[in-house]
Amino acid sequence: xxxFIYLDNAATTKTAGEVVEAMLPYFSEHYGNPSSIYxxxxxxxxxxxxxxxxxxxxxxxxxxxxxxxxxxSEADNWALKATAEAYADKGKHVITSAIEHHAxxxxxxxxxxxxxxxxxxxxxxxxxxxxxxxxxxxxxxTILISxxxxxxxxxxxxxxxxxxxxxxxxxxxxxxxxxxxxGQIPIxxxxxxxxxxxxxxxxxxxxxxxxxxxxxxxxRIRSFVHGGGQERARRAGTENVPGIxxxxxxxxxxxxxxxxxTEKETMLRDELIxxxxxxxxxxxxxxDRHRRLPNNVNFSFRFVEGExxxxxxxxxxxxxxxxxxxxxxxxxxxHVLLAIGLPHEIAHGSLRLTLSEETTREExxxxxxxxxxxxxxxxxxxxxxxxxxxxxx
Amino acid sequence: MYSEKVMDHFQNPRNxxxxxxxxxxxxxxxxxxxxxxxxxxxIDENQIIRDVKFKTFGCGxxxxxSSMATELVKGKKIQEAMQITNRxxxxxxxxxxxxxxxxxxxxxxxxxxxxxxxxxxxxxxxEGLQKPKSDIHEGEEEEAEEx
Numbered sequence: 001x002x003x004f005i006y007l008d009n010a011a012t013t014k015t016a017g018e019v020v021e022a023m024l025p026y027f028s029e030h031y032g033n034p035s036s037i038y039x040x041x042x043x044x045x046x047x048x049x050x051x052x053x054x055x056x057x058x059x060x061x062x063x064x065x066x067x068x069x070x071x072x073s074e075a076d077n078w079a080l081k082a083t084a085e086a087y088a089d090k091g092k093h094v095i096t097s098a099i100e101h102h103a104x105x106x107x108x109x110x111x112x113x114x115x116x117x118x119x120x121x122x123x124x125x126x127x128x129x130x131x132x133x134x135x136x137x138x139x140x141x142t143i144l145i146s147x148x149x150x151x152x153x154x155x156x157x158x159x160x161x162x163x164x165x166x167x168x169x170x171x172x173x174x175x176x177x178x179x180x181x182x183g184q185i186p187i188x189x190x191x192x193x194x195x196x197x198x199x200x201x202x203x204x205x206x207x208x209x210x211x212x213x214x215x216x217x218x219x220r221i222r223s224f225v226h227g228g229g230q231e232r233a234r235r236a237g238t239e240n241v242p243g244i245x246x247x248x249x250x251x252x253x254x255x256x257x258x259x260x261x262t263e264k265e266t267m268l269r270d271e272l273i274x275x276x277x278x279x280x281x282x283x284x285x286x287x288d289r290h291r292r293l294p295n296n297v298n299f300s301f302r303f304v305e306g307e308x309x310x311x312x313x314x315x316x317x318x319x320x321x322x323x324x325x326x327x328x329x330x331x332x333x334x335h336v337l338l339a340i341g342l343p344h345e346i347a348h349g350s351l352r353l354t355l356s357e358e359t360t361r362e363e364x365x366x367x368x369x370x371x372x373x374x375x376x377x378x379x380x381x382x383x384x385x386x387x388x389x390x391x392x393x
Numbered sequence: 394m395y396s397e398k399v400m401d402h403f404q405n406p407r408n409x410x411x412x413x414x415x416x417x418x419x420x421x422x423x424x425x426x427x428x429x430x431x432x433x434x435x436i437d438e439n440q441i442i443r444d445v446k447f448k449t450f451g452c453g454x455x456x457x458x459s460s461m462a463t464e465l466v467k468g469k470k471i472q473e474a475m476q477i478t479n480r481x482x483x484x485x486x487x488x489x490x491x492x493x494x495x496x497x498x499x500x501x502x503x504x505x506x507x508x509x510x511x512x513x514x515x516x517x518x519x520e521g522l523q524k525p526k527s528d529i530h531e532g533e534e535e536e537a538e539e540x
Contacts, residue, residue: 305427307452311403324427324452333427345424345450381409381456383420383431383448 004317005363009203009295010152010180010354011321015246016205022249023207026242034239035228044241051248058251059197059214060188067213067231068244069224072179072200073103075213076146078224078235079175079196080107083144084116086220087173091141092116095172097129098339099156100148103198104177105335108146121147126288127156127340135166144173149181149197153323153336153352154287155296157181164193173219179203179211183254184262184293195219201243206250210243261357265294268355268364272297275368280375286337286350295355298323300342301371303385304349304378306333312374318367323350345384395453396487402457407464410446417514419506421525422499428455430499432463432507440471447503454493461485462500471511474504475521502526 006014026047032040034048049063056063069075084094096108098120108118119137123129129147138145145167150157160176167174175196178187182197183204189197196219200211215221215234227236269292273285282302301309306324313320323334324347332338333347342350353367379385395403412433422428428451435444445467447459462482466474479497483489489497506525512518 303450305451305455308403308456311400311453315404343424344427348424348427381406381448382450383429384424384450386411386431386448 002317006319007353008319008321009356012202013205015207016253019206019246019249023242023246026245047245048239051244054248054251058255060190061214065214065217067235069211069213070209071211072198075198075211076103076177077107078213082222084111086222087143091143093139093142094144095119095137096146097121099123099151099336104146123339125341127151127154129158138170142172146175149176149178150293152180154298155293156287157291160192168193201247204250204254207243207246210240210247262294265355269297272364280372297353300346300350301375303382304375306348306350308378309351316370321352324348394490398487399457402460403453406456406460408446412446417507417511419503419510421502421506428499430459430503432503434507436511442466442469454489454496458482458497458500462504
């Protein structure tokens with residue numbers, strides 16, 4: 001493969017060497033089923049227990065509150081559907097935000113088709129959930145608030161502690177999709193009054209196909225997969241032992257590196273933002289400048305369409321992503337960019353760059369130069385830019 | 394996801410630019426859907442398309458179909474240009490992904506819009522040419538998704 005610059009760490013991350021190392025023995029050596037009685041099975045069971053301890057410890061939770069799943073989407077589906085089912089006798093109203101991941105939004109639409117009503121709370125121009133709107137949306141029959149910890153596209157970090165307080169005050173359950181935040185920023189479920197939390201392994205240098213749902217003890221929750229007694233009979237199926245071990249190793253690594261990684265990424269992120277703003281005219285930083293994930297940069301370049309930009313970057317070996325319609329297969333650009341109030345044509349011209357701890361300043365220099373050239377080239381091709389220049393004259 | 398021909402026309406678009414005092418200019422699409430295409434035609438007294446240029450805001454397929462459409466109409470008589478369909482544009486590019494077929498439709502419409510402008514300016518009627526729609530996505534329905 002040609003050398004490339006990977007700036008799409010919000011999509012997925014490279015599985016860390018130490019994670020792969022930790023997983024390997026659980027394929028062909030300790031391959032026993034954790035439910036088996038003999039010692040080969042016990043070794044697998046022990047590994048799962050250890051991983052669960054690491055994950056629980058990372059959140060200030062107890063081990064019996066962690067349920068492994070096949071990833072973040074499953075955890076989101078479970079949290080919403082099972083809560084709705086278990087608490088339907090109390091009420092049939094759910095509150096979420098307009099900028100959630102589709103794993104939450106489409107699950108909410110599914111609930112709506114099944115007799116639940118959902119309020120989609122709006123966000124401000126930086127993507128922060130409007131707390132007054134959120135609190136005002138609570139009704140006597142509200143059973144759940146589901147708000148993401150940090151947004152996957154624009155990196156905005158929500159005032160989770162305040163949302164948790166509001167939920168607690170009104171006796172409503174609070175779920176957060178922390179897929180983007182977990183492993184990047186410290187999370188304490190008690191401090192933030194979180195009742196349920198979804199996370200995914202492959203966003204923090206762990207393997208794909210593994211994640212978990214934290215469910216606070218005492219919450220009524222239904223089984224998501226019926227079958228054997230795994231995961232306290234809530235999520236049946238033989239455990240993905242290598243995946244769980246990998247997740248545990250990735251969490252341990254993320255906690256160890258968090259401070260250093262955050263410091264480095266934040267510095268590079270802010271430098272990248274500063275350079276793009278200084279060197280490319282007619283651009284807009286999407287998301288909150290300060291309350292944002294350390295590795296997220298998201299810009300809209302006016303008069304330019306995102307997919308064209310991505311293909312041209314790809315030809316130069318740069319991996320990035322966009323909220324343009326063409327990348328989603330629909331005609332509409334990203335619901336997140338529309339929710340923060342961007343007009344369609346500007347939402348189509350968005351570019352997301354998400355760094356890792358391996359990102360270097362030299363790489364970012366190359367990327368800024370490439371974006372400058374490509375944006376200029378696409379603008380020369382754009383009838384919107386032509387009209388804009390004529391109007392300016 | 395794109396054919397080599399699409400990639401070639403995207404990377405090296407033919408006839409990109411503007412024509413000053415063009416005989417006809419047509420702009421179609423809308424920014425809401427992320428595609429806008431503008432075609433400039435220079436048509437001589439024998440109704441032959443002497444020159445053609447395009448400008449496009451859109452995805453790789455939108456740029457490539459604009460480029461291919463200009464190649465297909467250049468040097469052609471108006472009536473010949475009228476015969477070029479979106480399918481012909483897509484075929485000349487060795488095909489487009491299904492979700493991108495609307496881009497080729499946009500190219501056909503842009504040519505027609507430019508010809509319409511020419512016809513209006515010169516007070517002539519072009520057989521088979523109708524007033525262009527302001528938005529090619531009008532009436533286009535998205536497939537219903539089931540969850």
